[in-house]
Amino acid sequence: MEQPGGALVASERYGSAESWKYWAKDGAMERRRDGEQRQSAGSSVLRVFRTVFLPQGYPDSVSEDYLQYQFWDTVQAFCSSLSGTLATQASLRGVGVGNQEATVAAATLTWLLRDGTGMLGRIVFAWRKGRKLDSEAKKWRLFADGLNDVAMLMEIVAPHFPAFFTLILCSAGVFKSVVGVAGGATRAALTVHQARRDNMADVSAKDGSQETLVNLAGLLLSLLLVPLVTDDPPLTLGLFFLFTLLHLFANYKAVRSVVMETFNEARLSIVLQRYLRDGRVPGPAEANGREPLLPDFRTPVPIRLGVKLQDVVHRYPDQLDLALKGNNKPFLVGIRNGCVSVCLGPEASVGDEIRAACQALWLGGRLEAPTSRHENQNGHWETVHQSHQLMDDVFTGFLKDAEAAGWDVKRTLLDWDEWRVEWKTKSS
Known part of the structure; x- marks a missing residue:
């Protein structure tokens, strides 16, 4: 096959992202991008972004619902990061940061009680509901994020009830521990669904990179937000409810966008x-x-x-x-x-x-x-x-x-318990 630039020797592609051709002329071989001969600066930046934050082989290596889910998951993570900043500030104020009468021992004891009750809550929840997290991953994912918002609201209002501050903070700690178990387990279940080339580790790692980038952006905005809400409880609550509404909406859109091909x-x-x-x-x-x-x-x-x-x-x-x-x-x-x-x-x-x-x-x-x-x-x-x-x-x-119709009937997500029975009839 002869062209003005020489003879076509070979062609190659990198997934569906790009393709190249090798041309031979006068004993030399030249590699050229298929299509446009030059790559713009914008496309180069986009290519680097895809390499860093998206799984190798995207989009062929992941499920079709990957991009839509990750978009809404990014939005909810950003809102959750901002809400978490408001809740952390309220918790620190409640344990005595900035209060000259507060003691380090009292603050430490409160924090240890919160962490201790959270650990117990994590164990109990995993015991009671662990096997439900695979079969109903989307429902429990949404539940976890809603419960996380409730826990942060409790942390924000806790300083206004000094007599019950430790009780409220410990209850919020239990809720957050449940969120940690349910959120982490359902995230793993969704990653299994999204990974289509036995690349669960890569999909999970890139999801972590995306979340880290979002948290970094939330951290930078929080640096501007904290001075505005300090000593202003109405503004803190107002912003919290705004972020919470957007967080819940984005979560619902994220789990609704997931299309699983297995039966529960x-x-x-x-x-x-x-x-x-x-x-x-x-x-x-x-x-x-x-x-x-x-x-x-x-x-x-x-x-x-x-x-x-x-x-x-x-x-x-x-x-x-x-x-x-x-x-x-x-x-x-x-x-x-x-x-x-x-x-x-x-x-x-x-x-x-x-x-x-x-x-x-x-x-x-x-x-x-x-x-x-x-x-x-x-x-x-x-x-x-x-x-x-x-x-x-x-x-x-x-x-x-x-x-x-497209269903995977070789495996299921039905909630089977482990009992297996061999029975005998009267005649046998």
């Missing part, structure tokens, strides 16, 4: 209901857009996955035979004490887990109907048998359509 209970319920209603499987973008992120004050039927056998059946052999009737799958589904429970066999596949969860969700919807609330246990078993028949008819098509 909420997304599976949305997709299953639509499929049973009109035979169509919504794609990940549509289902994520409808996924609830705020607290739901309704009382839905509890669904427990991966439970002990006694949570499904408690009499042998009649109830175990009822649980196995019409069911040749490696799981048992039952209804007990108003709760839908699923026992999982050790040989169950991911497809079996999805099918069992679909049955449990369908049963939960049936139990919410007023006509089903007063059924006896035998009536519930008839409903369970209907769920087996329904899944026999529709599940294969549902799973195939879900995969075609």
Whole structure:
């Protein structure tokens, strides 16, 4: 291939960011950028910025929702940095900074009590809610940032209640410790989602660089802000509420922009209901857009996955035979004490887990109907048998359509507990 500049020898590209060609002429080889021959100063700066603050191979190495999420996450981090400055100033004033009557020992004791209660809160929260942070990462991410704003508000108002200052500060410390666990864990879960080339460490490191840059910008603005709000509580509260509103809005936009392709209970319920209603499987973008992120004050039927056998059946052999009737799958589904429970066999596949969860969700919807609330246990078993028949008819098509719609059916974020049961029928 001959060109005025010589013969094309080779071409290369760096991801989707840039491409180059090698031209040979008179025994020499020249490397030229594909397209524009010269690179402007502005594009050079942008290239350096991308190299420093974005994962290698961006945008091909991350999920499609990466840029939108990072934009709103940057906005919320900036607002949180400014709010944190106001809260820290109030806390320092409350422990006696600037007060000649305050003692170092009293201030130190208050600070140690705050840190100590925070450590205990961190352990208890991780124990009670740790496994929920994977399956409901977006909801807990939003919860963590909202709780962080509550903790900072408590720190700001604490100096105005001297008699309860230590109690308020310790409570805020507990809240912030919960924020640390929930925020850090959900950030890791979102990083796993965003990393598409086994580059979780790179994505996490660049996210840290972005956050450091934002905190630096917040620090510089705080240097101008602190002298203005010192000894002016109304202005402090006013600015805090302004930053908090923007912080919560940016957080909501950030988690709403995340499009996860794996099923958790909420997304599976949305997709299953639509499929049973009109035979169509919504794609990940549509289902994520409808996924609830705020607290739901309704009382839905509890669904427990991966439970002990006694949570499904408690009499042998009649109830175990009822649980196995019409069911040749490696799981048992039952209804007990108003709760839908699923026992999982050790040989169950991911497809079996999805099918069992679909049955449990369908049963939960049936139990919410007023006509089903007063059924006896035998009536519930008839409903369970209907769920087996329904899944026999529709599940294969549902799973195939879900995969075609873009869902990852090779893994899930369903909240399975660790119990695995091997059961025997009366005949065996």
